[in-house]
Amino acid sequence: MKYRRENYDDATLVQLYRRMLKPRLIEEKMLILLRQGKISKWFSGIGQEAISIGVASAMDKEEYILPMHRNLGVFTTREIPLQQLFSQWQGKAGGFTKGRDRSFHFGTQEYKVVGMISHLGPQLGVADGIALADLLQGRERVTAVFTGEGGTSEGDFHEALNIASVWQLPVIFCIENNGYGLSTPTSEQYNCKDLSDRGIGYGMESYTIDGNNVLEVFGKVDALCKRIRKHPQPVLLEFRTFRMRGHEEASGTKYVPDELMATWGAKDPIANYEAFLAREGLLNSAQIDAFKSEINSEINEHLQFATRESPVSFNQSNELKDVYKQFEVEQVAPKDKMENIRLVDAVSQGLKQSMEAHDNLVIMGQDIAEYGGVFKITDGFADAFGKDRVRNTPICESAIVSAAMGLSINGMKAVVEMQFADFASSGFNPIVNYLAKSHYRWGANADVVIRMPCGGDVGAGPFHSQTNEAWFTKTPGLKVAYPAFPYDAKGLLATAINDPNPVLFFEHKGLYRSIYQDVPTDYYTLPFGKATLLRKGDQITIVSYGAGVHWALRTLEEHPDIEADLIDLRTLMPLDMATIYTSLEKTGKLIILQEDSLFGGIASDISALVMENRFEYLDGPIKRVASLETPIPFSKNLEDGYLPKQRFVTALLELLAY
Incomplete structure (x- = not known):
């Protein structure tokens, strides 16, 4: 393996080694605990440390990273206390999810890390939303998001790349091409030479990189970050590496040919880099032993704290309370001035006044800008608020819902217009598995309203007439509003937008222009849960x-x-x-x-x-x-x-x- 020192000083070169060594030693300890039954599952990143460390080391600490199962080095490079990680993996209350989720299925705002969900794809769109929030707020930052070679076959991957390219978002999409999706080799997963070629179709700069060479990873990502912060654009990086252990430990590696394991074993990122540093006179056996001793002492000390922590106890009140972020409606009473308007006008008026009340609110949807949406609810909004905040989207409901979640994570509010409620099926996964579960899992807001023009009696047929509220009332973590009158529609929409929890807001299109009512002209709110x-x-x-x-x-x-x-x-x-x-x-x-x-x-x-x-x-x-x-x-x-x-x-x- 060839290393190019470039202009890196000695301290940086040694620091990269220490950063790779730490997750390796933690993993070796975790594999022992797994065999002892002290943790339930482990997804090993042994042999892939250079990618996590290279990317995380190139980024600023206030920049978000969205890692996957095998990116322990992201968490350790961000200096997350090991005690919390160990508690997380043991399902203890001191972990990031209070025992409600395992492994790396969590996020932490303190360290700007947003962990994955098992459905993989949505986090790519979440990265788009986080980057969009930075762009709109004038922050010169980069967002990095990881996926595996298998995840590039998911529709969310392609939707997220398309959005990032169309909107020129400062996102670095990192593909860890590690040879196998569980047991399925890459030859059965895609039919192109390099996964980086997929960026070409989206008009995106892309590269294939040796993922086991920490200096190549760090150097490329560092240069890209410095450029993208000043000149936002997305980049697709394919890191060639290999998964030296099973998809998770129980699956093993019997399906991998011995010669392939041997070839990649010789490319171990730590052993090769260690030898390079020794040749450069920057590392010797005594220093290596000292580093290992120091890291192992930290591991053992924090592991003792986590192990001594009592098992998490069930408290029904706490479990129910954490499904939603606590929210007290700020009652804004309607004033006396009234006008007789239709339900469609009330929705439009309520949405416009909320845009005026919240300068961090972004509306996204198909044809909602200059065209004003298919029902003309946002007609004139692009002129009033600008296309940064009133955003036409490609036809990609899933990634747009995920991007709305990203906006929320990064301090903004989002309203997504489904052109018809029926089309929410194309965004179903992030609604029910990301928006709905995030607060319960790790305390994250999902400050998102999804507007749902719905209903029949208008001769629109099977794909434009559903009233599909039952898909969502079943899902803990979502709120559902369904007004029948203009007065309620305007006041409830204001409350929905104020609420930091995800709201599905149903608007019956058969009522849009047939129902009139006297409605206050000024902004007001109405409480949820009051018939x-x-x-x-x-x-x-x-x-x-x-x-x-x-x-x-x-x-x-x-x-x-x-x-x-x-x-x-x-x-x-x-x-x-x-x-x-x-x-x-x-x-x-x-x-x-x-x-x-x-x-x-x-x-x-x-x-x-x-x-x-x-x-x-x-x-x-x-x-x-x-x-x-x-x-x-x-x-x-x-x-x-x-x-x-x-x-x-x-x-x-x-x-x-x-």
């Missing part, structure tokens, strides 16, 4: 939300003899069961109307909660009314039959007569 009682009566309780509220209102207008409590939920998570219970205790009968298909919807949960907690007040069976268990058809006659409007009338009258 409204639209009609009062003693015979029956009707519960609904979204378009279902208006179907219920129309039914009551057509049947003026029915005396019903009509409850509009407004938010589905948190859900206001107290208002439902109070009404049911008075009426004794309950019918729940939802536009979504029946099975697994919010009506089922409300029904179950009432049966468990207010069964003795029921004077009849709970009725759930919903759309058919089919995709949403296009034809008007078919869609009318699909939707539950007429079935609701029948069920309501049957329950009243029970």
